[in-house]
Amino acid sequence: MSVYVIADIKVTNDQWVPAYGASVHELVHSHGGKYLARSGNVKTLEGKPLDTTFIALLEFPSEDAVKAFATDPRYAPFAVARQQGSESRLQMIDDTDGRNDFIPAQSDMLLMQRMLKKVRCIEKRVGHYRRWGDARSAQSSPLSHPVCWIGPCSIP
Structure with a gap:
């Protein structure tokens, strides 16, 4: 160095x-x-x-x-x-x-990747509701969908 x-x-x-x-x-x-x-x-x-x-x-x-x-x-x-x-x-x-210490540590990178995945899941759900006019969209918020927060999104 x-x-x-x-x-x-x-x-x-x-x-x-x-x-x-x-x-x-x-x-x-x-x-x-x-x-x-x-x-x-x-x-x-x-x-x-x-x-x-x-x-x-x-x-x-x-x-x-x-x-x-x-x-x-x-x-x-x-x-x-x-x-x-x-x-x-x-x-x-x-x-x-x-020395690029401003780059997040590996654990921070994984956390950021998970958060990005959740955001994409929410974006997909919002798009799905808008595209199909799903009746559930009136009662359910994309943020309340448990799959978005604990695992991969099941919405295509």
């Missing part, structure tokens, strides 16, 4: 930035990551604006890949320089909400 790193950086001393930009990009790629966005053009749409110089959004194939990148000895001097020359907040989020 993909994971994302959100880097919120307020630069306090920009001497580290050129070397970091020139080298860290390749390190991210070597661990399967990629930059999705990186910009100093940060606009607050809602809430209190952050005191941010730039934000970067990175995608990695897994949490293990992020950990491997963060602990890579080649990254250590760049991380130290960034930490000393900025106020940084790096956050990792997973793709939990993007």
Whole structure:
């Protein structure tokens, strides 16, 4: 499952930035990551604006890949320089909400199928009453037909 790193950086001393930009990009790629966005053009749409110089959004194939990148000895001097020359907040989020969790569970799907079957049964009964002018339609509601609620509809 993909994971994302959100880097919120307020630069306090920009001497580290050129070397970091020139080298860290390749390190991210070597661990399967990629930059999705990186910009100093940060606009607050809602809430209190952050005191941010730039934000970067990175995608990695897994949490293990992020950990491997963060602990890579080649990254250590760049991380130290960034930490000393900025106020940084790096956050990792997973793709939990993007895994189609909005699709109902199997049991929910079965329930929905049963309910749809009942609706179709009721529609058939209403059509049957209208089509044949069944005298029972005056005394009986399609909703009261027990077969519609406990099993397959017997009306063609």
